[in-house]
Amino acid sequence: MQDMGLLGPTHVGPFRVLAVLGQGGMGRVLLGAAPDGRLVAVKQVHAELAEDDGFRARFRREVDASRRVSGAYTAAVMDADPDAPTPWLASQFVPGPSLGEALDAGGPLPEPAVRLLAAGLAQALVDVHRAGLIHRDLKPSNVLLAEDGVRVIDFGIVRAVGEQTRITHTGALIGSPAFMSPEQILGRELTPASDVFALGATLVMACTGQAPFSAPSVPRLLHEVVNAEPDLGAVPAGLREVVARCLAKDPAARPSPQELPALVGRVEPSARPWPDAVNGLIAGQRAEIAALSEMPVPPSKAPRRRRSWKVRSLVGVALVAALVGGLLTVGRPLVQEVYFLVVPEDVPLPGGVPLAQVQDKYTGKVPATCEEIVGKVTVPPAFDPPRGNGRSEGTRDWEADSVNFCVWNSRSGDEIYLGWDLYLAQPGGKTGAERAKSRHEGLWIRGLTKRDPAIGFAEEAFWKPPRKASDSNCVLYVRDVNLDIFVSVQGKAHPPGQCESVAKDLARSGMTVVAKR
Numbered sequence: 390m391q392d393m394g395l396l397g398p399t400h401v402g403p404f405r406v407l408a409v410l411g412q413g414g415m416g417r418v419l420l421g422a423a424p425d426g427r428l429v430a431v432k433q434v435h436a437e438l439a440e441d442d443g444f445r446a447r448f449r450r451e452v453d454a455s456r457r458v459s460g461a462y463t464a465a466v467m468d469a470d471p472d473a474p475t476p477w478l479a480s481q482f483v484p485g486p487s488l489g490e491a492l493d494a495g496g497p498l499p500e501p502a503v504r505l506l507a508a509g510l511a512q513a514l515v516d517v518h519r520a521g522l523i524h525r526d527l528k529p530s531n532v533l534l535a536e537d538g539v540r541v542i543d544f545g546i547v548r549a550v551g552e553q554t555r556i557t558h559t560g561a562l563i564g565s566p567a568f569m570s571p572e573q574i575l576g577r578e579l580t581p582a583s584d585v586f587a588l589g590a591t592l593v594m595a596c597t598g599q600a601p602f603s604a605p606s607v608p609r610l611l612h613e614v615v616n617a618e619p620d621l622g623a624v625p626a627g628l629r630e631v632v633a634r635c636l637a638k639d640p641a642a643r644p645s646p647q648e649l650p651a652l653v654g655r656v657e658p659s660a661r662p663w664p665d666a667v668n669g670l671i672a673g674q675r676a677e678i679a680a681l682s683e684m685p686v687p688p689s690k691a692p693r694r695r696r697s698w699k700v701r702s703l704v705g706v707a708l709v710a711a712l713v714g715g716l717l718t719v720g721r722p723l724v725q726e727v728y729f730l731v732v733p734e735d736v737p738l739p740g741g742v743p744l745a746q747v748q749d750k751y752t753g754k755v756p757a758t759c760e761e762i763v764g765k766v767t768v769p770p771a772f773d774p775p776r777g778n779g780r781s782e783g784t785r786d787w788e789a790d791s792v793n794f795c796v797w798n799s800r801s802g803d804e805i806y807l808g809w810d811l812y813l814a815q816p817g818g819k820t821g822a823e824r825a826k827s828r829h830e831g832l833w834i835r836g837l838t839k840r841d842p843a844i845g846f847a848e849e850a851f852w853k854p855p856r857k858a859s860d861s862n863c864v865l866y867v868r869d870v871n872l873d874i875f876v877s878v879q880g881k882a883h884p885p886g887q888c889e890s891v892a893k894d895l896a897r898s899g900m901t902v903v904a905k906r
Contacts, residue, residue, distance in 0.1 A: 401431050401477050402468055420678070421479065428482035428678065429467050436475050448476050455480065460516035462509055464533070464542050483540050484678065486670040488595060489529035495666025497598045500625045502663055505656050506532075506595055507631075509539025510588050511649035517541070518581040518646065525579065527587035528568040529594050534667050566607055567600040571615045571638050582640035588649075589635025590619075597623040601636060605861040606853075606877045607832075609806055612794060627654065739848040747822040748814070750870035753906035755780055755809035759795035765902050767894040768805060769883070772797040775807075789828070789873070803880025805891070806861075807899050810873040821871025829868040838866075846897045847874075855885060863888035867896045874899050 399406055404421035411418050416434040423429055438444045449471040455478065456466050469478040486494070488506070498506065510532065517524050526543060533540040566574075570586035573579060593601040601619030604610035619636045621629050631652040637643050644652055661668055756762050759775035768775075775795040789810035797805040812824035819827075832838075833851055844850040847869035855862060861879040868874075876896045878888040 401433060402470060402473075402479065404429055404431055404468075404479055406431070420482065423467065427467075429479040430464075430482045432478045432480070434476045439474065439476055445471065445476060448478075452478050454520075454522055457520040457522065458517050460513065462513035462539055462541060463516060464540050480542070483533050483535050483542075484671055484674045485533045485535040485540070486667060486674075487530050488532040488534060488591070491534050491663075491667045491670065492529065492594065492598050494670060495664055498595045499664060500596075500627060501657065503592060503595050503625070503628060504653050505662050506534075506539055507588070507592055507628075507653045508650045508656050510541065510591065511646040511653070513539065513541040514581070514584050514588065514646040517584070523579050523581055524584050524587070525573065526565060526568075527584055527591060528565045529591055532591065534663055534671075536661075536668075536671055538662065566610045566614065567602055569611075569614060570640070572640060574611050574615055580640055581646070582643045585635050585643045585646065585649075586637075586640075588646075589632050589643075592628065592632050592635070593619065593621065593624060596625060596628065596632075599623070605804075605879050606806070606864050606875075608794075608808060608875050609877060744822040744826055745820055747820055747870060749821040751811055751821075751872045751903050752813070753903065754791040755793045755811050755903055756795075756906075757793070759793075762795065762899075762902055766807065766898040768797055769891055771801070771882075772799045772803070772805065789824075794875075799880065799882065801880065801882060803882045804877075805879075805895065806875070806877040807895055808875040809899065809903060810875075811903065812871045812873070814871075825868050825871045825873050828873050829866060832866055844893075846893075847900065850896075852889075863892045865889075865892040865896055867900070869900055872900065872903055 401419060401421060403424055406419050406421050408420045409417060410420050410430065416432060416438070419431040419433060421429045421431045434444070434448055452466070452469045452471045456469070464480045464483050467479040467481060470476065471478075491498070510527070514524070514527075524541070527541065531541060531543045533542060568587045568590045570579070570583040573583050590601050593599070599620070601621065602610060602613040602617060603620075604613050615638075619633070621633060621636075624632055631644070631649070634642065634644055634652070635649075650656075663671075757780045759777040763774060775797050777793060777795040780791060780793040790813045791811040792809065794806065794808035796807075810825070810828060812821040812828070814820045815824075829849070833840075834853075837856075838851045838853045840849070840851045842849075844867065847867045850865060850867040853861075853864040853866070855864075861877040862883055862885050863876070863878040865876040866873070867876070874896050876892045876899070878892050878895075883891050
């Protein structure tokens with residue numbers, strides 16, 4: 390939390406500004422006080438974004454959705470002005486850490502607390518779905534643990550039931566990969582069952598501190614969510630069955646939010662339902678707010694420590710992270726929080742020819758099986774034969790026409806991943822090059838990826854360097870006209886500085902396989 394000082398403004402609408410709670414690429418969140426003294430979290434969009442009609446329309450949609458949802462399990466909207474020169478949205482301020490922050494501070498929740506969490510999330514989804522909406526982004530950072538229970542926040546990417554689920558004009562996919570449903574990843578029409586899948590993934594995180602699906606890269610993670618079984622080994626036996634049902638691949642096989650409380654089991658009433666670590670975070674937040682706004686704090690709730698302007702446990706950190714948008718993450722692995730948002734910029738256009746005038750270079754299909762590429766792609770020795778699920782073909786405008794992936798593993802634990810996305814020109818629509826370019830730029834993340842203008846064998850490429858020990862040593866994204874290729878190299882045998890040549894050889898030979906078909 391930061392005192393406003395000379396940063397201004399002193400007021401947003403009718404609310405007196407007390408402090409800056411957080412800032413991000415989309416805007417900032419302010420702690421404010423209503424005329425009657427109630428605290429609010431004011432989301433304020435950056436002025437330059439307010440000039441974008443599309444962004445303002447999205448913000449207006451968020452305001453409308455937030456107002457439509459009411460109930461004890463969401464943060465109520467106090468006021469908003471989406472048409473102001475600098476649009477803003479004020480919601481009830483709820484003291485309490487996010488589920489993600491609580492897990493960072495105290496580890497997995499005990500089973501009784503998870504049952505309370507499940508019941509609260511189920512009721513929150515009932516409220517959301519009753520309003521004719523689908524949340525689409527339920528995850529630990531969008532769940533607050535308040536003194537009296539659960540709050541679900543952030544309706545920034547909510548959609549009405551039956552409404553389109555992707556941003557088709559950029560080819561970008563919005564969501565948090567580890568908590569997205571398979572149908573959301575595949576771009577299919579969403580139903581309220583998609584939120585139930587996210588609820589199940591959130592419960593696994595609450596029980597174990599880990600998401601049900603994990604992978605060293607975003608593309609691999611998306612594949613795991615769609616095709617692999619979740620890891621529920623550490624989920625308590627009493628909750629394992631209901632969590633497994635929530636994570637069913639078939640949306641029709643998942644329970645409804647109305648059915649979940651009975652499946653979860655009885656939740657015992659308690660004046661302090663959360664573990665001591667969570668209660669400590671709540672008490673600390675209240676003390677910091679009291680110091681800032683000069684409100685008295687009951688002695689039983691005030692920790693005995695010196696007054697400080699720095700919040701040890703960022704006040705409403707989940708609310709801040711959700712509202713400021715962008716790539717702001719709080720204590721969770723980036724792969725679970727990343728958003729596929731294309732940041733407007735001058736992107737490279739290899740060759741200088743408008744993509745709308747470029748003909749398809751690759752006109753066949755990607756390999757149908759991984760067995761047929763053995764000996765045709767360049768893989769280091771000591772790796773077992775490749776495996777994969779076989780070729781699939783897209784049926785929607787934004788999907789690749791032909792997709793496959795192959796994975797090689799070594800007995801020493803190394804792994805190599807090669808994926809193809811082939812886009813063909815659409816009659817009367819976009820060229821394959823336009824579609825592949827859209828996909829390529831949708832995976833580029835400012836500050837996290839680095840373009841490689843000297844790639845040589847393709848039109849363009851960029852690298853995603855490792856940021857932590859669990860990341861792949863090398864991740865390479867390549868586009869050549871209407872073909873996108875992804876390569877990941879992980880393991881001790883090919884560390885950074887050596888894996889680059891392996892990744893290039895694999896990408897180059899992977900392109901050749903498609904060119905000869």
